[in-house]
Amino acid sequence: MSVIPVEVLKKAHRKLAEYHYELRPVERGYANRTLYINLSDMTIEEKPVTEEMKRIFTGGRGFALWLLWNAVKDDTRWNDPENELIIANGPLCGILSYPGTGKSTVVTISPLTNLVIDSNVGGMVGPYLKGAGFDALEIQGKADRDVIIVIDGDTGTITIEEAPLEEPYAHLLGRALTEMYAKNEADKRNIAVVTAGHGAEFSRYGMLNFSWYDLRRKEVRFKQAARGGTGTVFRDKRIKAIVVRKSGFTAKSNNPAKPELIRKASQRINKEIVELDDKQNQMRKVGTPYLVGIMNDYDLLPVYNWQYGMHEDAHKISKIVWMGLFTQGVPDGCHYGCMLSCSHGVDHFHLRTGPFKGDVVLVDGPEYENAAGLGANLGIFDPNAVLELNFYCDTYGIDTISFGTSMAFAMECYQRGILNRERTGGLDLTWGNIDAVLETLHQLARGEGFGLIVGQGVRWMKQFFVETYGADPDFLNDIGMEVKGLEFSFYVTKESLAQQGGYAIANKGPQHDEAWLIFMDMVNNQIPTFEDKAEALHYFPMWRTWFSLHGLCKLPWNDIEPADNAFQPEPHKVPEHVENYCWLVEGMTGVPTTPDDLILSSERVYNFQRVFNLRRGSGRREHDYPPYRAVGPVTVEEYESRRERYDKQLKEEIGVDPEGLSTEEKMRILREHRMKRYDQLLDAVYERRGWTKDGIPTLETLRRLEIDFPDVVRVVKKALEETGR
Amino acid sequence: MIRVNDKFDVEWKPGMTIRDILNELKFTFPMLVISVNGEIIPKEEWDTRQVQDGDDVKVLHMIAGGR
Numbered sequence: 197m198s199v200i201p202v203e204v205l206k207k208a209h210r211k212l213a214e215y216h217y218e219l220r221p222v223e224r225g226y227a228n229r230t231l232y233i234n235l236s237d238m239t240i241e242e243k244p245v246t247e248e249m250k251r252i253f254t255g256g257r258g259f260a261l262w263l264l265w266n267a268v269k270d271d272t273r274w275n276d277p278e279n280e281l282i283i284a285n286g287p288l289c290g291i292l293s294y295p296g297t298g299k300s301t302v303v304t305i306s307p308l309t310n311l312v313i314d315s316n317v318g319g320m321v322g323p324y325l326k327g328a329g330f331d332a333l334e335i336q337g338k339a340d341r342d343v344i345i346v347i348d349g350d351t352g353t354i355t356i357e358e359a360p361l362e363e364p365y366a367h368l369l370g371r372a373l374t375e376m377y378a379k380n381e382a383d384k385r386n387i388a389v390v391t392a393g394h395g396a397e398f399s400r401y402g403m404l405n406f407s408w409y410d411l412r413r414k415e416v417r418f419k420q421a422a423r424g425g426t427g428t429v430f431r432d433k434r435i436k437a438i439v440v441r442k443s444g445f446t447a448k449s450n451n452p453a454k455p456e457l458i459r460k461a462s463q464r465i466n467k468e469i470v471e472l473d474d475k476q477n478q479m480r481k482v483g484t485p486y487l488v489g490i491m492n493d494y495d496l497l498p499v500y501n502w503q504y505g506m507h508e509d510a511h512k513i514s515k516i517v518w519m520g521l522f523t524q525g526v527p528d529g530c531h532y533g534c535m536l537s538c539s540h541g542v543d544h545f546h547l548r549t550g551p552f553k554g555d556v557v558l559v560d561g562p563e564y565e566n567a568a569g570l571g572a573n574l575g576i577f578d579p580n581a582v583l584e585l586n587f588y589c590d591t592y593g594i595d596t597i598s599f600g601t602s603m604a605f606a607m608e609c610y611q612r613g614i615l616n617r618e619r620t621g622g623l624d625l626t627w628g629n630i631d632a633v634l635e636t637l638h639q640l641a642r643g644e645g646f647g648l649i650v651g652q653g654v655r656w657m658k659q660f661f662v663e664t665y666g667a668d669p670d671f672l673n674d675i676g677m678e679v680k681g682l683e684f685s686f687y688v689t690k691e692s693l694a695q696q697g698g699y700a701i702a703n704k705g706p707q708h709d710e711a712w713l714i715f716m717d718m719v720n721n722q723i724p725t726f727e728d729k730a731e732a733l734h735y736f737p738m739w740r741t742w743f744s745l746h747g748l749c750k751l752p753w754n755d756i757e758p759a760d761n762a763f764q765p766e767p768h769k770v771p772e773h774v775e776n777y778c779w780l781v782e783g784m785t786g787v788p789t790t791p792d793d794l795i796l797s798s799e800r801v802y803n804f805q806r807v808f809n810l811r812r813g814s815g816r817r818e819h820d821y822p823p824y825r826a827v828g829p830v831t832v833e834e835y836e837s838r839r840e841r842y843d844k845q846l847k848e849e850i851g852v853d854p855e856g857l858s859t860e861e862k863m864r865i866l867r868e869h870r871m872k873r874y875d876q877l878l879d880a881v882y883e884r885r886g887w888t889k890d891g892i893p894t895l896e897t898l899r900r901l902e903i904d905f906p907d908v909v910r911v912v913k914k915a916l917e918e919t920g921r
Numbered sequence: 922m923i924r925v926n927d928k929f930d931v932e933w934k935p936g937m938t939i940r941d942i943l944n945e946l947k948f949t950f951p952m953l954v955i956s957v958n959g960e961i962i963p964k965e966e967w968d969t970r971q972v973q974d975g976d977d978v979k980v981l982h983m984i985a986g987g988r
């Protein structure tokens with residue numbers, strides 16, 4: 197593909213709106229205002245951040261939810277002009293000396309779920325947006341032509357520019373815009389870009405790429421706000437890119453109240469990383485793909501649409517392979533200064549298909565999720581195929597998780613005869629057919645053929661296959677790995693009841709960042725009772741929410757651990773790191789902070805988001821059930837593959853002698869038992885969280901959390917009345 | 922028989938070490954805390970420390986609450 201020179205691209209830009217604002221220093225982690233842009237009428241405004249907003253919603257995801265709540269109507273659809281796309285940072289975002297302090301959260305109404313999605317992402321956009329003067333960027337309306345939004349935090353100028361010529365491929369666009377808005381090579385580090393990609397125009401799971409400039413490689417790198425269709429909304433608003441510029445942003449730019457506390461926490465964890473990472477997870481050498489082999493060993497690596505949990509070829513895409521492919525010895529932090537530095541890349545990768553066939557590119561990743569979801573779950577065990585799929589998903593602006601899960605669903609439908617070559621337009625979707633998967637992805641990005649169908653996600657496909665091909669809806673509901681409309685990420689949960697709840701109760705849908713309890717539950721056997729599981733499903737989702745309120749990455753919390761962590765009273769919480777986080781909050785805001793304070797701030801936002809779901813017609817018990825594939829064996833082959841395990845459970849847990857029973861009969865009994873236990877889990881979790889049996893936060897809970905605003909109470913009262921409680 | 926985490930049974934053999942138990946159960950996760958009858962065993966001793974038939978072994982995988 198020929199690349200249009202940057203000067204030609206720039207010459208074609210037309211200024212549609214311009215706004216000047218006063219540059220002000222950040223105070224104790226807050227810029228104290230947000231930026232509002234309406235693309236329908238080209239309005240640009242500043243909004244103040246109130247003390248009440250900070251106290252109740254903290255920042256980041258909390259601010260974004262509050263802004264969105266006030267912007268939309270109860271029935272706003274994802275593609276209505278009043279839907280917003282919000283990017284928020286958080287009061288600890290931009291510390292930089294502490295690992296994982298460069299994150300933003302993207303919030304919008306999702307095309308997949310019709311609920312609020314929140315997606316956490318790295319890169320330098322978050323810190324620079326704050327340095328430019330804003331705690332959040334709120335974009336409403338729709339442009340009538342393709343635009344780029346430029347926030348220049350050096351001059352205090354915001355422009356909306358028509359941008360007709362840029363091809364929306366993330367790797368080209370990121371590079372072109374970084375070059376266009378930087379004064380010279382050294383200045384490129386001061387530019388951060390948000391882009392989607394061509395695929396996001398045709399798929400419901402389009403994602404957003406957030407950039408940082410890799411000084412060593414002299415290349416634009418990306419992290420992704422991947423989940424829930426953030427990129428789809430972005431392109432629907434006709435945004436091609438957002439460019440944020442801020443020069444001279446340093447750890448001091450946040451003006452912390454007690455910098456010595458931040459220094460103390462940073463020194464402690466950075467020393468720990470240097471001394472221990474190599475003996476622990478080797479995040480600095482391999483990052484999250486270290487998990488592929490481990491998940492396989494524990495029967496947790498999804499294979500063939502979660503039918504199985506291991507595969508004999510998994511070693512071909514495991515840690516040692518990625519370690520060899522990743523360029524070693526370069527600092528791979530997705531924000532400047534991240535000592536855990538796990539955002540690895542494969543340099544000089546030769547593409548063999550698609551519009552960039554023959555090009556040599558840098559592939560950002562893969563993460564564990566990509567290796568599992570674009571690899572094992574599709575029966576693909578070729579690392580080069582995973583890399584090619586990873587590259588194209590990124591540059592097309594396609595969520596690798598939703599694509600991988602949707603593809604796996606389509607491939608199982610093919611396996612079972614629901615689809616055939618005629619219905620796929622000639623694609624042979626046999627497990628492991630790399631060329632067919634790549635072709636599906638390219639079709640998706642062109643908005644044509646069977647790829648367009650896969651691009652609508654599992655929930656949409658289920659309905660389409662039932663209506664068009666007469667497929668059995670019950671079977672598709674059993675094997676279609678989605679909850680609330682969002683596709684599952686890649687862990688097998690059949691033997692972990694707590695994780696089934698962790699996925700299915702999650703506000704946004706089944707994403708592992710809310711809770712990952714599989715080892716605690718299934719292997720360590722630490723949470724045997726329903727009450728234990730409910731406590732874990734209270735604490736960990738609240739704890740995990742906390743990161744997105746502050747602009748933080750979760751990985752430095754527990755992908756590295758102090759040497760004596762095992763000897764602490766609650767080692768799973770990593771108490772020393774929790775103490776670090778308390779120091780960071782106090783260091784930034786000046787307010788002494790305890791671990792309980794951290795959880796309380798999350799509980800407020802978490803429950804508010806649950807009420808937001810209620811307002812959108814979801815958020816009740818009936819919406820918190822996983823597909824049975826996540827709970828137990830759906831097919832005879834699945835049962836038979838683990839017969840010894842399941843027969844033992846029938847005997848020991850249920851008191852049924854499996855001898856003489858048909859596999860179908862055993863499956864029915866096991867299913868009844870497991871679903872009954874799932875219901876008991878829901879009861880226990882709801883009670884622990886202060887919700888009714890229908891999963892609705894009680895008025896008392898709202899009052900305790902001080903989120904009993906009239907509008908919130910209205911929604912909850914209506915839901916309580918409807919459920920008769 | 923050795924019961925691990927009150928859940929998994931491993932056939933005891935004379936001379937069996939903690940490493941043998943880990944291999945048997947395919948416990949390959951790198952961040953483990955192991956105790957035998959309540960006593961935490963340092964990592965350096967896993968290859969050599971022998972277990973006795975009937976010992977109560979706990980192998981805790983130190984990860985929770987979000988990957």
Ligand code: SF4
Pocket residue numbers: 295296297298318528529530531534535536537538539749750751752
């Ligand atoms: S730990 Fe990894 S993902 Fe998290 S901020 Fe650092 S480099 Fe980025």
